[in-house]
Amino acid sequence: MDSLFFVAKDGEEFTYSRLIHDLNSCTQVPHYCKLLKTYDIFKTILSSIVHGIDIVLLDSDFSELELKKLAIDLDKVNKYKNVSKKQIENKAELISLIKQARDWRVSLYTSGTTGIPKKITHRLDNLTRLARISEKHANDVWAYAYNPTHIAGIQVFFQSILNGNGMIDVFKLSSDDVMKRINGYNITNISATPTFYRMLLPLCSEYPSVRRITSGGESFDPHLSGHLEKAFPNAKLRNIYASTEAGSVLESNNDKFVITCPDQCKIVDNRLFIHMSLLGVDDATEGWYDTGDLVEVVDPEVQEFVFIGRDNELVNVGGLKANPLEIEQVLCLHPSISKARVWGKTNPVVGTILVAEVVTMNSCSEAELRAFLKENLQDYKIPRVISFVDNIDLTRSGKVKRI
Amino acid sequence: MIDRLLVMINTVRQNKGLTRLESIQPSDDLRRDLELDSLDLAELTVRIENESGIDIFEDGFVNSIGEILIKLGKRPNG
Numbered sequence: 001m002d003s004l005f006f007v008a009k010d011g012e013e014f015t016y017s018r019l020i021h022d023l024n025s026c027t028q029v030p031h032y033c034k035l036l037k038t039y040d041i042f043k044t045i046l047s048s049i050v051h052g053i054d055i056v057l058l059d060s061d062f063s064e065l066e067l068k069k070l071a072i073d074l075d076k077v078n079k080y081k082n083v084s085k086k087q088i089e090n091k092a093e094l095i096s097l098i099k100q101a102r103d104w105r106v107s108l109y110t111s112g113t114t115g116i117p118k119k120i121t122h123r124l125d126n127l128t129r130l131a132r133i134s135e136k137h138a139n140d141v142w143a144y145a146y147n148p149t150h151i152a153g154i155q156v157f158f159q160s161i162l163n164g165n166g167m168i169d170v171f172k173l174s175s176d177d178v179m180k181r182i183n184g185y186n187i188t189n190i191s192a193t194p195t196f197y198r199m200l201l202p203l204c205s206e207y208p209s210v211r212r213i214t215s216g217g218e219s220f221d222p223h224l225s226g227h228l229e230k231a232f233p234n235a236k237l238r239n240i241y242a243s244t245e246a247g248s249v250l251e252s253n254n255d256k257f258v259i260t261c262p263d264q265c266k267i268v269d270n271r272l273f274i275h276m277s278l279l280g281v282d283d284a285t286e287g288w289y290d291t292g293d294l295v296e297v298v299d300p301e302v303q304e305f306v307f308i309g310r311d312n313e314l315v316n317v318g319g320l321k322a323n324p325l326e327i328e329q330v331l332c333l334h335p336s337i338s339k340a341r342v343w344g345k346t347n348p349v350v351g352t353i354l355v356a357e358v359v360t361m362n363s364c365s366e367a368e369l370r371a372f373l374k375e376n377l378q379d380y381k382i383p384r385v386i387s388f389v390d391n392i393d394l395t396r397s398g399k400v401k402r403i
Numbered sequence: 404m405i406d407r408l409l410v411m412i413n414t415v416r417q418n419k420g421l422t423r424l425e426s427i428q429p430s431d432d433l434r435r436d437l438e439l440d441s442l443d444l445a446e447l448t449v450r451i452e453n454e455s456g457i458d459i460f461e462d463g464f465v466n467s468i469g470e471i472l473i474k475l476g477k478r479p480n481g
Binding site: 172174175176195196198199201202276317318345347348349352353367370379380384385 | 417418426435440441442444445446447448449450452453458461464
C-alpha cells in the first residue's frame with residue numbers, strides 16, 4: 001500500500017512512492033539547502049543522506065546581509081555536487097539507509113550570544129536522542145508545526161520518517177485549517193510550541209484521534225494544559241527541553257523536570273549545565289556547557305526543577321531566538337539612525353515580543369525603517385513596536401541597557 | 404474606541420504588507436477576518452496597552468473585536 005509521507009500547506013499530497021521516485025531520480029545534491037518548500041527541503045535532506053554528503057540547512061528567508069554574517073557566499077548556496085542515481089526499492093529500504101547513516105552530518109545556525117549566529121553540526125544520534133522508534137508507532141500521523149530548517153523541525157522529521165509515518169503540515173496555518181487537518185488526516189501526534197497551541201484557542205470540539213501532544217521551544221504554559229486536555233481527551237502531554245546546541249535533552253509531563261541522568265545534566269547555582277558530550281560534533285568535548293537557562297529546584301531530593309528565565313540576552317519569540325545585539329547593529333546600519341536599543345517585552349500571546357527605541361540623526365519614517373529591516377533581517381527579528389526617542393539610556397559601563 | 408482600534412489594527416496590517424481596512428465590526432474574528440497571526444496579535448496587545456494601560460490577554464484569550472471592546476470597557480474610568 002502506498003502510504004502518505006507529507007501533506008504540504010497547499011494541500012498537495014506526497015506519498016512514500018513519490019518520495020522514493022524523486023530520490024531515485026536525483027543526480028545533484030547541494031551542500032547548502034536554502035529552499036522555500038518543505039517537501040523540497042525534506043527531499044534534499046534525504047538525498048544528502050543516501051548519497052553520503054553533509055548538508056547545511058539555511059532558512060529560506062535569510063537575507064543577503066544575514067548570509068554574509070554567516071560567511072556564506074550567495075554563489076555557493078546554489079552549487080550542486082553531481083551524484084550517480086540510486087535505486088531505492090521501497091520505504092523499508094529507505095528507512096534502513098537513514099538508520100545506517102551514522103557519519104552523515106547536518107549543520108544549522110543558532111543565534112550566537114555575540115550577535116553572530118553560530119554554526120552547530122549534528123550527527124543523526126543527537127537528533128534522535130529522545131525519538132521513539134518501534135512497531136507501536138508504525139501508524140502515527142504527525143502534525144508538522146515547526147520550521148523544517150530548525151532543530152525541532154528536523155527532530156520531528158526523523159521521528160516520523162524512521163517510523164515510516166506521514167506528516168501533515170500545519171505550520172503557520174489558521175487554527176480552523178489546523179483543526180480540519182487534524183480531523184481529516186486522523187492526526188495522532190502534535191509537536192509544537194506553546195505559542196502554536198495558544199493560537200488554536202478556543203478549542204470548542206474534541207479531537208479523539210490525537211494521542212500525544214508535545215510542547216517545546218519555549219517555557220511550558222501550565223494554563224494551556226487544561227484547554228489541551230479537554231480538546232484532546234485521549235492525548236498524553238509531554239514537555240521537552242531542547243536546544244539547537246544539544247537537541248532534546250529532558251522530557252516531562254508538566255512544567256517540572258527531573259534530572260534522571262546526572263552524567264548528562266546538573267544544576268549549579270540555579271543554572272542548568274549539560275554535558276559537552278551531548279553537544280554538536282564540533283563542541284562535543286569533556287566538561288560542562290552552561291545553557292544560560294536559570295532554574296529553581298522545587299524538590300532537592302529528586303533534583304526536580306522548573307525553568308525561571310534566561311541569563312543571557314537572547315529573546316525567545318514564539319520559539320525562535322532573536323539576538324537584540326544583532327538587531328541593534330542592523331538598525332544602526334540605516335543612515336538616519338545613530339543609536340538603537342532592542343529588548344524583549346513579556347507578552348501573553350508569544351511569550352516575549354521584540355520592541356525597539358531608536359535615536360535618529362535626520363528624519364526617517366517608521367515605514368522607511370521597516371522596509372530597511374525587512375530587506376536585511378528575517379521577519380521574526382524585526383521589532384514589532386519601534387519608538388522614536390531623543391535619547392537612549394546607557395548603563396554605567398556604557399552599554400545599552402536592556403530591561 | 405472602535406475607531407482607535409481600527410487605527411491600531413491598520414498599523415499592524417500595514418506593517419506586514421496587508422491593505423488598510425475601512426471599518427471593523429464587533430463580530431470580526433482577529434485571526435480569520437482580520438488575518439492577524441500570533442506575532443501580529445502580540446504587537447496589537449502592546450499597542451493597546453501603550454494607549455490604554457490594559458493588557459487585553461491578561462485573563463484569557465481574545466478572539467474578536469467585540470471581546471477586545473468588552474475588556475477595554477472594564478476600565479473603571481471609562
